[in-house]
Amino acid sequence: MNRKTLLNQLKSLLESETNFITNMANTAAFLKQEHGYFWVGFYSVIKDELLLGPFQGPIACTRINKGKGVCGKTWETMDSYLVPDVDKFPGHIACNSFSRSEVVVPLVYKGKCIGVLDADSDKLDDFTAADVTYLQDVVEILINSSEIIE
């Protein structure tokens, strides 16, 4: 299925619900189901840490500090990261040793990073720039469909 169709499906999936945690949960399930990512899920900014949120895949690290790992860097810089080889990313946090490449995109709401979406593959160099754009679109749909409590 093409990406545009998938994004429309996600919009339909989320349109009847506004709870942010519920929508993160179904978004993670949708991404796992449609793309078979090794691990896919969310970390939310809670106080001064990223805290593990809804995800699909193996057990993961629960707390990440700002600037640490790919997720903490994404939070700090509010940029998306495409990491073709996790072993070459300084400070990469290996929650699971099978993870070889990953994409992390920030969840930005009213100019602030409120969390990140992380997709991991067990294959090297498994993501393209088009995947980053797609996951950014996924995050935009999620934020626009949800009530964010500040």
Ligand code: SME
């Ligand atoms: N690899 C991430 C940590 C999260 S897990 O991959 C689920 C990082 O370096 O921030």
